[in-house]
Amino acid sequence: MSTMSSRSENANRDTAPTDSKDSLVTWALALAQLVSWGSVYYSFSLLVVPMEQTMGWSRTATNAALSVGLLVSGFAAYPIGRWIDHGLGRRVMAVGSVIAAAMLLLWADAQSLTILFVAWIGLGISMAATFYDPVFAVVTHRYRHSFRTKITLITLVAGFASTVFIPLTQFLVGAVGWRMSLIVLATLNLVICLPIHIIAIRSSRFDGVSRADSAEVKVVNDAATRRAFRSPTFWALAVSFTAYYATFAALTFHLVPLMVERGVTNAVLVTTMALIGPAQVAARAVWFAFGRTVPITTVGIIVVTLFPLSTVILLGAGHSAALLWLFALCYGAANGMMTILRGTIVQDLMWTEGYGAVSGMLSFPSNVAKGVAPIAAASIWSLTHGYVAVEWTVFLVSILSAIAFFVAVRVSRRVAPSAA
Numbered sequence: 001m002s003t004m005s006s007r008s009e010n011a012n013r014d015t016a017p018t019d020s021k022d023s024l025v026t027w028a029l030a031l032a033q034l035v036s037w038g039s040v041y042y043s044f045s046l047l048v049v050p051m052e053q054t055m056g057w058s059r060t061a062t063n064a065a066l067s068v069g070l071l072v073s074g075f076a077a078y079p080i081g082r083w084i085d086h087g088l089g090r091r092v093m094a095v096g097s098v099i100a101a102a103m104l105l106l107w108a109d110a111q112s113l114t115i116l117f118v119a120w121i122g123l124g125i126s127m128a129a130t131f132y133d134p135v136f137a138v139v140t141h142r143y144r145h146s147f148r149t150k151i152t153l154i155t156l157v158a159g160f161a162s163t164v165f166i167p168l169t170q171f172l173v174g175a176v177g178w179r180m181s182l183i184v185l186a187t188l189n190l191v192i193c194l195p196i197h198i199i200a201i202r203s204s205r206f207d208g209v210s211r212a213d214s215a216e217v218k219v220v221n222d223a224a225t226r227r228a229f230r231s232p233t234f235w236a237l238a239v240s241f242t243a244y245y246a247t248f249a250a251l252t253f254h255l256v257p258l259m260v261e262r263g264v265t266n267a268v269l270v271t272t273m274a275l276i277g278p279a280q281v282a283a284r285a286v287w288f289a290f291g292r293t294v295p296i297t298t299v300g301i302i303v304v305t306l307f308p309l310s311t312v313i314l315l316g317a318g319h320s321a322a323l324l325w326l327f328a329l330c331y332g333a334a335n336g337m338m339t340i341l342r343g344t345i346v347q348d349l350m351w352t353e354g355y356g357a358v359s360g361m362l363s364f365p366s367n368v369a370k371g372v373a374p375i376a377a378a379s380i381w382s383l384t385h386g387y388v389a390v391e392w393t394v395f396l397v398s399i400l401s402a403i404a405f406f407v408a409v410r411v412s413r414r415v416a417p418s419a420a
Contacts, residue, residue, distance in 0.1 A: 085141070
């Protein structure tokens, strides 16, 4: 398949009709994403304190386990994406749910830091196999004409993961303790995510084609993956996404202590943090309703501009409740739309062939940045004895992310399409 035909196809809006079965599949995959994110990612912050109190482990050690999991997720993203390109999406995501359940059970029984680290290494693999990237790849390959709408719907539903699982996990910890809470979360992966991944995802995206044609598709996917390394668009997107997720992770983990350092009242602080989640969901809802009428590159420019704008607002907000809430709305909206952008822009600026592997390659530096950025921000704070330098660093790196995205769009438009 030529790059020209692929990009021409991607330029079409989601006008292809979808039947009720496809709609049901999309909603099911969205539910699985909500449970996967909620049970693995969002549960950590609520489980870590009671776990430390019981086991006597340090905050540094427990968070190091999480960082290791994120790094492992980054390393696993490429091979998992490649397996999905080769038609193994159902197997990958089903096994990912089993691994998630097994590692949560192992964590529940952890009596040493070594076991905690082993559990998070396994959870890193499960995140790479069950979170957004793999389901985006499955949907992109299966629904060539409507993947944007379906990806937007999936992220819209999954955006409620923190809303559902933070209070649920908090209730479980208070009612049955952190170990039993992990057993419940593991069970949810087995009774909800595993059946969905087995039933909703086709056994192979090569169903109905000959073995020779299947082998040819694999060759095309592998060639497209190698071609990405020679594409300036790919490298520009890699810089943009890596810089973005570095700044977002740094600010997310340091936003509360930053406001405490400023002397922001507890009521304003809590309200500011509470606004971020709804802003993410609201932005995704707006995209779902109106995004099909706007070019994806235009939406992308809005997203990468909105984040540095939010940091400017934060820099000048001081104690102002109104400005801090405005920051939270812009900050949350930017991240909410970035998730959809990350899942759809590659297909528009580049191609759909080999999407799983290409997306995995883009995920690796981003996941490394997520793990390193909070530590780097803490180091800057220690050296300067304040968060002003951290805020300026976040702002400058977010500008780099925006510039890199503009470059990706510009280069993509200038490169003449040619055969793969």
